[in-house]
Amino acid sequence: MLPWLKSPLQQLAERKLSNKLHHALLMQGPQGLGKSEFAQQLSAILLCNNLQGIRPCENCHSCHLHKAGSHPDKHEVRSEKQIGVDQIRDAIKKLSGSAQLSGAKVLIIYQAHSMTESSANALLKTLEEPTANTYIVMLSHKAQQLLPTILSRCEKLALPLPTLEQAKAWLQVHWPEKIDERLIAMYQHSPLSLLAELGEEQSVGFTDFTSGIDALIKGQLDPVTLATNWQPEAEKLVRWLQFWLAKQVQELGEFNDKLWSLQQRCISAQKILRNAGANKILIFSSLLNELTQLNKQ
Ligand SMILES: [Zn+2]
Numbered sequence: 001m002l003p004w005l006k007s008p009l010q011q012l013a014e015r016k017l018s019n020k021l022h023h024a025l026l027m028q029g030p031q032g033l034g035k036s037e038f039a040q041q042l043s044a045i046l047l048c049n050n051l052q053g054i055r056p057c058e059n060c061h062s063c064h065l066h067k068a069g070s071h072p073d074k075h076e077v078r079s080e081k082q083i084g085v086d087q088i089r090d091a092i093k094k095l096s097g098s099a100q101l102s103g104a105k106v107l108i109i110y111q112a113h114s115m116t117e118s119s120a121n122a123l124l125k126t127l128e129e130p131t132a133n134t135y136i137v138m139l140s141h142k143a144q145q146l147l148p149t150i151l152s153r154c155e156k157l158a159l160p161l162p163t164l165e166q167a168k169a170w171l172q173v174h175w176p177e178k179i180d181e182r183l184i185a186m187y188q189h190s191p192l193s194l195l196a197e198l199g200e201e202q203s204v205g206f207t208d209f210t211s212g213i214d215a216l217i218k219g220q221l222d223p224v225t226l227a228t229n230w231q232p233e234a235e236k237l238v239r240w241l242q243f244w245l246a247k248q249v250q251e252l253g254e255f256n257d258k259l260w261s262l263q264q265r266c267i268s269a270q271k272i273l274r275n276a277g278a279n280k281i282l283i284f285s286s287l288l289n290e291l292t293q294l295n296k297q
Helices: 003-017 035-047 061-068 085-096 117-128 164-174 181-186 191-198 206-217 223-252 257-273 280-296
Strands: 024-028 074-077 105-109 134-140 155-158
Touching (some): 024 035, 035 061, 035 105, 074 085, 117 134, 181 191, 181 223, 223 257, 223 280
Parallel strands (some): 024 155
């Protein structure tokens, strides 16, 4: 289990044991925090037929099926873009019968904020009148986008964020090479995203990034040249720039609205960069240009 999520998981397990667990839970936290892992562990606890204290036994039929990913009472809804109404209706239908293994039924909805309005409305009735022993676990890093009617019908749980030390220790176990501490600090709340990123082939590493930004600020490199060099990994590098700016805002001690708004622009730029036809150099160089302007003031 991820060390920073251990204690909320234990609390939920204890509430399940004393029959005080809400049937609809909304887990909130940034991407890369470990919400999916948390939901998986929680569903193992909810479905186990022979809990050992607050842990799944890992030996019962239910635990075996859960581990194999084929538990008939565990359902999941996810989508790359939007969660359509048919997906929700289908999931509700599966929940409506009695449990096949005579235990609980669990539905996990990943990125719950990507439910369309009709999907959310289709889910409402089930949230209001759940069938017995049914748990709906929703995950979201943008919970504010969920309909108020959904929000008011579930228990909201803001998952704790790892400390820098926890993130560092966890990454050390999972990644054999040394990681730049500044990079870990930037990803402190999203260590799983950093681990995934490290596993990808990288043409521009973190040292290239920091030295590039440094040269840009000193006027030794111009935004277009840098954007051209970084174009093949534009999406990742704009994300780094966003995290780097957020860190600067944090370290300044006082709120800087220009740094903040550039940071926000980096978030929107990442979305645009995902489109195949996006002009990467133009988008990236305009962000870098704005960064040089900030420093002149
Ligand atoms: Zn079990």
